[in-house]
Amino acid sequence: MPVDTSSASSSKNRGDSRRKPARWQNAEVLNIIQEAPDAITLRLRLEEAAAFLPGQYYNVRLLVPGRSGPVQRAYSVGSSPVPDTSIIDLGVREVPGGLVSPRLVGDLAAGDWVEVRGPVGRFTWTTDDGGPVLLVGAGSGVVPLMSMIRYAVAAHLDVPMRLVCSSSNFDYAFYHRDLADLAERFSWLDVVHTFTRDPFDPRASHHRRIDQIMIAEVVVDQFPGRTYICGPPTMVEDVQKWLTELGVDPATVLVEKYD
Ligand SMILES: Cc1cc2nc3c(=O)[nH]c(=O)nc-3n(C[C@H](O)[C@H](O)[C@H](O)COP(=O)(O)OP(=O)(O)OC[C@H]3O[C@@H](n4cnc5c(N)ncnc54)[C@H](O)[C@@H]3O)c2cc1C
Known part of the structure; x- marks a missing residue:
């Protein structure tokens, strides 16, 4: 089957400052894969697919008790942009005492929703x-x-x-x-x-x-x-x-x- 590599075929847009910054969007948790005792893959379906390059990351934000506004952290995409950019796998390791990672690793289940923004980053290879x-x-x-x-x-x-x-x-x-x-x-x-x-x-x-x-x-x-x-x-x-x-x-x- 031919593979559409258009979403990852060029690093020319690495750091292209003319591009509009992505907006926050909702993503549905499709699956949680246990990668290690303290680490998961968070498989998300984006409401709005965005082309990304291998190596980029998304910001995730959550409401955290005791904080007036949402708290955001960066998580890299571990999956390939080919063939589908509407589903992304974020890799998350729990940092003990952290505000966000323990909630992503321990509190989410399939069917939940999180807010994400991206893709971001110049650390890319094609x-x-x-x-x-x-x-x-x-x-x-x-x-x-x-x-x-x-x-x-x-x-x-x-x-x-x-x-x-x-x-x-x-x-x-x-x-x-x-x-x-x-x-x-x-x-x-x-x-x-x-x-x-x-x-x-x-x-x-x-x-x-x-x-x-x-x-x-x-x-x-x-x-x-x-x-x-x-x-x-x-x-x-x-x-x-x-x-x-x-x-x-x-x-x-x-x-x-x-x-
Ligand atoms: C570009 C980028 C990509 C990243 N990609 C990934 C990724 O793919 N996977 C991944 O797992 N992580 C990734 N990270 C790290 C991630 O963004 C978070 O920094 C990490 O998950 C910790 O966030 P947290 O909210 O759980 O912990 P935080 O709340 O930030 O706390 C971190 C540590 O500091 C301690 N701490 C917090 N506040 C205090 C305080 N007041 N006094 C003393 N100690 C304190 C906490 O106990 C904890 O040990 C990435 C970071 C960057 C910059």
Whole structure:
């Protein structure tokens, strides 16, 4: 079946300031998929579909007891814009004590409605950006990287992609089942897990935080044409610095920091 890639065929509109800002709209919760003990995929059907690029995010706003107005937070899209942009999967990890994420993870059910606005962001990859692509994510930072991988699958691309994914252990790794399945099916995809709190699990190549040696190994093995780093600000800044030291052109590196 031919796939309509028009909604994701160009990164030319990355940051196009002439576009009208999206307005808040209602989205129906279609499904909640448990990705890890503390993380879900929130599958939403938008009232108004909007073209988005792999890597972008939506803002979600909720009424929170004790707050006079709604509270909003950003959540990346983990699904592919191809073939359908009217249904989006947001990946949400619960932050203990947080105002919004515990409500999204624990309180919603299919048939509920939430308010969203988007898509937003310049952290995007499409065919036009080329490869090989190096994706580096920690924790929920893997969500927008998964959108890029799923887009490559849906659009039948075979650009080499390597994901370095840091999680506390296998069960807490976002999308661990899907990633294992996709890496098995597609030779252009390589997934390198590192587990920070499980020193023995053989499903990980490494058992420590992402460090300079790990990044040097993947860059030497396959020099990236484009790199995307997403997660906690310190990890993102460290990896950015190590890549520059390894000779990667900073202009080819895009980052998204989850503050
Ligand atoms: C571009 C972007 C994309 C993102 N995408 C994702 C994504 O795909 N998935 C995802 O899970 N997250 C994502 N995030 C992070 C997300 O937006 C939220 O920041 C996260 O979910 C926490 O929000 P919260 O309301 O639950 O917690 P917050 O209410 O913001 O609290 C965060 C932490 O601060 C503590 N805290 C709050 N107030 C105080 C206080 N007064 N004193 C002391 N401590 C306090 C809380 O206990 C909690 O531990 C993204 C962020 C950005 C910027």
